[in-house]
Amino acid sequence: MSDARFIEALDIARYFDVSRPLVQRLIAREGRRTLKAVDGVSFTIPKGTTLSLVGESGCGKSTIARMMVGLYRPTRGEVVFDGRDLAEARGQAAQRRRMQMIFQDPYASLNPRWRVRDIVAEPIRAFHIARGDEVMERVGEALTQVGLSPLDGQKFPHEFSGGQRQRISIARALSSSPEFLVCDEPTSALDVSVQAQILNLMKELQQRLGLTYLFISHNLAVVRQVSDRIGVMYLGRIVENAPSEVLFGAPRHPYTRALMEAIPDLEMTGRIRVPVGGEVPSPIDPPSGCPFHPRCPLANDRCRAVRPEMLAAGATLVACHAVEEGREAQR
Amino acid sequence: MAAPLLEVRNLRVEFPTRRGILTALDDVSFSIEPGEILGVVGESGAGKSMTGAAIIGLLEPPGRIARGEILLNGRRIDALPYAELRRIRGREIGAIFQDPLTTLNPLYSVGQQLVETMTTHLPITPDEARRRAIGWLEQVGIPAAAQRIDAYPHEFSGGMRQRVVIALALCAEPKLIVADEPTTALDVSIQAQVIALLKTLARDKGTAMMLITHDMGVIAETADRVAVMYAGRIAEIGPVRQVVLHARHPYSQGLMGSIPPLDRRVERLAQIDGSMPRLTAIPPGCAYNPRCPKVFGRCLGDRPDLMDAGPTQAACWLYDNV
Numbered sequence: 001m002s003d004a005r006f007i008e009a010l011d012i013a014r015y016f017d018v019s020r021p022l023v024q025r026l027i028a029r030e031g032r033r034t035l036k037a038v039d040g041v042s043f044t045i046p047k048g049t050t051l052s053l054v055g056e057s058g059c060g061k062s063t064i065a066r067m068m069v070g071l072y073r074p075t076r077g078e079v080v081f082d083g084r085d086l087a088e089a090r091g092q093a094a095q096r097r098r099m100q101m102i103f104q105d106p107y108a109s110l111n112p113r114w115r116v117r118d119i120v121a122e123p124i125r126a127f128h129i130a131r132g133d134e135v136m137e138r139v140g141e142a143l144t145q146v147g148l149s150p151l152d153g154q155k156f157p158h159e160f161s162g163g164q165r166q167r168i169s170i171a172r173a174l175s176s177s178p179e180f181l182v183c184d185e186p187t188s189a190l191d192v193s194v195q196a197q198i199l200n201l202m203k204e205l206q207q208r209l210g211l212t213y214l215f216i217s218h219n220l221a222v223v224r225q226v227s228d229r230i231g232v233m234y235l236g237r238i239v240e241n242a243p244s245e246v247l248f249g250a251p252r253h254p255y256t257r258a259l260m261e262a263i264p265d266l267e268m269t270g271r272i273r274v275p276v277g278g279e280v281p282s283p284i285d286p287p288s289g290c291p292f293h294p295r296c297p298l299a300n301d302r303c304r305a306v307r308p309e310m311l312a313a314g315a316t317l318v319a320c321h322a323v324e325e326g327r328e329a330q331r
Numbered sequence: 332m333a334a335p336l337l338e339v340r341n342l343r344v345e346f347p348t349r350r351g352i353l354t355a356l357d358d359v360s361f362s363i364e365p366g367e368i369l370g371v372v373g374e375s376g377a378g379k380s381m382t383g384a385a386i387i388g389l390l391e392p393p394g395r396i397a398r399g400e401i402l403l404n405g406r407r408i409d410a411l412p413y414a415e416l417r418r419i420r421g422r423e424i425g426a427i428f429q430d431p432l433t434t435l436n437p438l439y440s441v442g443q444q445l446v447e448t449m450t451t452h453l454p455i456t457p458d459e460a461r462r463r464a465i466g467w468l469e470q471v472g473i474p475a476a477a478q479r480i481d482a483y484p485h486e487f488s489g490g491m492r493q494r495v496v497i498a499l500a501l502c503a504e505p506k507l508i509v510a511d512e513p514t515t516a517l518d519v520s521i522q523a524q525v526i527a528l529l530k531t532l533a534r535d536k537g538t539a540m541m542l543i544t545h546d547m548g549v550i551a552e553t554a555d556r557v558a559v560m561y562a563g564r565i566a567e568i569g570p571v572r573q574v575v576l577h578a579r580h581p582y583s584q585g586l587m588g589s590i591p592p593l594d595r596r597v598e599r600l601a602q603i604d605g606s607m608p609r610l611t612a613i614p615p616g617c618a619y620n621p622r623c624p625k626v627f628g629r630c631l632g633d634r635p636d637l638m639d640a641g642p643t644q645a646a647c648w649l650y651d652n653v
Contacts, residue, residue, distance in 0.1 A: 056518035161606040162375070191374040191545060196589035196602035203599070218518070221593040225600060244596070262523040263593055264548030266575065276520040279490055 003047035005080070006212055007068070007180060012077035013236075014038045014063050018284060035284050037063040039236040040077070042310075045229075047179075050206070050213040052223040052244075054259070055233035056280055061216045064233075065184045068214055069101050081180070097127040100173035104185035106165035110157040116143075116168055117153030123176035142171040146201060163194030170201065174209075184216045199225055220263060224248055232256045235283055235291040242316035252318045252328065254296050290321065298322040334405075335362035336539045337386070337507055341399035344378075344385055346610075348393075353610045355381050355394065356563045358636070365506065366537040368530075370554030370571065372545060372586070374607050377560040379543045383509045385409070386541070387426050388416045403507065422452040425500035429512035431492035434499070435484040441468070441495045442480035445502050452503040467498040471528055490521035497525070501532060508533070511543045526553055547590055551575050559583045562608055562618035569643025579640035580647045582619045617648070625649060 019025060019032040038060040045051045053061045066072045068079060070090040079086035081099065089095035100123070103109040110119055120139045124130055130138050140150030146167040157165055166186060173181055183202070187195040203226060205211060217223050223230055223244075230247045231238040232255065240253040251257045258276040278295040281287055290308050293299040300321075308319040322328050344356040356378045363369045371379045384390050386401055388408070401409040408419060420426070428434050436444060445464035450457055461480070468476035471494040484492055493513065500508055513529065514522040530553055533540050542554055550557055551571060558568040559580065567580040578584045588601035605622045608614060614621055620630040629648045640650035 056520065163606055192547070193374060193586055193589045193603040194606065196591070196600040197604070199591070200599055200602055219591075221591040224593060224596055225591045248594075259519060260593075262519045264523070264526070264546070264552045266548050266551045266590065266593075276523075279488055279521060280518070 005044050006047035006082055007045040007214070008080040009041055009043050009064070009068070010078045010080065011040050011042050012038060012064070012067055012074040012079060013040050014060075014067060014072055015075045033284055036236050036286070037283060038067070038074075041231075041233075041236075041238050042077075043229075043231055043238065043241060045212055045214060047212055048206070048210045049228040050215055050226055051229045051231065052215040052217060052227040053231045053233055053238075054217055054220055054223050056218060058235075058280055058283060059233040060236040060283070061218075061233050062184055065101070065182045065214065065216050069099050069182050070096075071101075093127050097123065097129070097176040098178050099180040099182070100176065100178040102166075102169050102173050102181060102183045102186045105189050106162055106169055107189075109169055110165060112157055114156075115153065116155055116157065116160075119157070119168060120153065120172045120175050123172065127176050129176060138175060139171075142175040143168075145174060145205065146171045147197075161194075162190050163197055166190060166194075166198050167201070170198075170205075174205070179210070180212045180214075182214045182216075185218070186215075187222060188217065188219065195222070202226065220259060232259070235280065235286055237291065237319065238310070238317075239292065239320065240316060240318045241310070242318075246315050250316075252313060252316055252323050253292075253320050254298050254322065254328070255292050258295070290319075296322075298327055300327075334364075336365045336404060337363040337541070338402040338405075339382070339386070339399070340402070342382070342385060342396065342401065343398035344381055344390065344394055345397040346394050350611075354397075354563060354613075355610060356385070359399070359560075359563075359565055360637075361558055361565065361568060363507070363539045363541060365539050366534065367556065368533060368540045368542055368554045370550035370557040371541060371543045371560060372547060372550055372557060373560035373566075374586075375545070376607055376609075378563040379545075379560055380511050381563075382560070383426075383511050383541060383543050387420060387424055387509055389426075418452075421448060421505070422503050423505050423507065425503070425505035425508040427496055427500045427508065427510040427513045429515050431489065431496045431516070432484065434496045435492065437484055440481045440483050441487070441499075445480075445499060448499060449502050464498075464502065467502050468495070470532070471495070471498045471501075472524065473498075490517055490524065493517060493521075493525055494528070497529065497532075501536075501538075504536065506539060508538055508540045509543070510540060512545070513542070514549060515544065515546065522549070529553065547575065547587065559586065562613055563610070564618065564646065565637060566619065566647075567640075567643055567645040568637065573642045577642075579643050579650065580645040581623045581625050581649075583645075585622075585624075617646070 014037050016035045016037055018035045055061050067074050070086055081089050117139050120142050121135050124135050124138055139153055143150050148167055187198050215226055227244045230244050231241040234255050240256045251260055276295055287294050289305045290303045293303040302321050308321050310317045310319045311324055340360050342356055342359040346353040346355055373379050396409050400407055442464055446457055446460040449460040465476045465480055473479055473494055514525050554571045557571050557574040559566045561582050567583045578587050585603040603622055616632050617630045617635055620626045635646045635648050637644040637646045638650050
């Protein structure tokens with residue numbers, strides 16, 4: 001299969017039923033309610049590269065992360081993993097071991113009653129990759145790869161700091177020699193100095209092992225450091241998808257611009273920030289047309305009525321009527 | 332220079348444990364003037380929140396102030412009896428915490444909570460308090476405040492709830508606000524709104540603020556001065572521009588250097604190796620010496636106090652007799 005389409009999401013969606021219990025629905029005479037956490041998202045990740053998804057809480061980025069490794073089944077659409085349908089690939093251990101996930105909270109994602117060596121060995125044992133002494137050899141290798149010592153395997157998770165625990169999660173993810181890693185906010189629970197350590201480690205591992213990453217974050221500055229391509233999400237959809245440097249050099253979608261505008265300025269250039277007004281609407285009852293229109297300075301009648309499609313504008317894909325009509329420059 | 336509103340002198344907080352006494356804060360001294368915003372930054376466990384808690388008088392037992400004093404308007408508040416302290420808390424010191432859900436009482440409407448706070452601390456009638464409560468909600472940017480005042484905390488979104496908490500902290504018109512990670516639980520777009528709000532309100536009312544956060548961007552935008560904390564002590568303190576852009580202490584330099592830049596991509600981020608020592612294992616000499624790239628003999632044995640390092644003060648032997 002071609003490496004350019006190593007991972008593909010084809011119009012994936014995931015709905016959750018958030019209806020109240022039947023009796024209460026009957027009393028209140030209301031219907032079922034659906035939360036469209038992800039509603040029609042497509043992207044491809046070429047082998048050895050990083051795609052990042054950014055957006056505010058509730059935009060659906062973690063739901064996508066879970067769909068990409070098969071923890072959720074898409075309500076609609078298809079995830080293609082190296083030429084195979086993911087649902088089919090998940091059924092085969094040989095395929096399943098090729099993908100792993102790193103979670104946000106290194107305190108919650110490691111079993112406190114297990115020694116580190118058993119945590120890291122779990123994928124090796126589950127996939128019957130090695131047996132006997134070879135298991136511990138591989139554990140030692142994985143720990144060394146993430147900058148820990150093989151001797152740390154005897155300890156329990158509580159003996160480590162947050163940054164070291166995140167290293168353990170990475171070692172666990174690497175122990176089955178995967179090719180695709182889904183990282184859901186891997187550094188947002190960490191302090192900045194430790195965050196830098198983990199980001200450096202992840203980049204180094206990517207170069208050495210040729211890993212493909214789907215990186216989920218809400219922090220644009222972090223995303224800029226690690227991504228080849230970035231998808232900006234809003235209310236269950238990607239509104240802009242562009243190569244990293246293009247996105248930061250010339251953001252097109254009004255929401256992308258607003259996000260960049262909202263980040264506090266460390267250089268203290270005296271730039272005046274214009275905060276985006278309003279809040280993210282509820283995905284249970286999203287606005288008509290373009291979901292961003294209630295907060296958008298460029299919204300017009302068309303935006304309120306018609307949902308914009310993803311259109312190519314140079315290397316960027318963007319879903320915005322104002323960009324399509326050339327109204328963005330007026331701002 | 333105006334007289335300081337808050338003065339903390341040689342504050343030391345200890346936790347007696349079965350294995351001996353842990354020193355969580357040691358020799359922390361700083362002051363805040365009226366209308367000034369002091370940012371307090373550092374990694375988790377550095378003692379930022381503990382300093383705030385000691386000032387508000389909310390240290391978790393068995394933690395206790397073992398040495399030093401805290402003065403508000405020249406009056407000692409660190410050893411006050413509980414009833415006295417309650418009068419000061421809310422009236423003279425307002426507090427904003429990270430999680431707005433735990434600050435608000437879920438069983439009372441936001442109006443009831445605002446009115447209760449005001450009638451407790453100010454000589455006004457409940458009707459007057461209610462009128463003012465609507466005014467405060469409007470000031471913090473809650474739309475249709477007159478209708479929303481009778482809503483309960485769960486009926487507000489995260490950003491709105493944090494605004495209610497801010498209104499609650501401000502409504503008795505305290506002279507000092509201790510804000511512990513007030514924007515951390517919020518999304519960036521909401522965070523920008525809340526920061527802008529805190530800044531204008533503090534400036535307009537001349538309220539002094541201690542802003543505790545690990546987000547350097549927030550500090551750079553909001554604070555007048557910054558204190559960088561490490562392992563229970565202040566490593567550096569000075570004007571915000573100097574500390575953020577031209578830090579003197581190697582730890583502040585490392586901390587600022589490890590922030591990923593937004594305006595460019597770097598191949599490798601500057602990182603501080605290792606992690607902050609636990610309270611049980613603070614090394615002798617300067618607590619930062621095992622991680623410091625500029626460490627030399629003296630750092631291993633003697634502990635540096637804050638000393639002048641140009642426009643800032645740094646606890647680092649590099650600046651001795653400069």
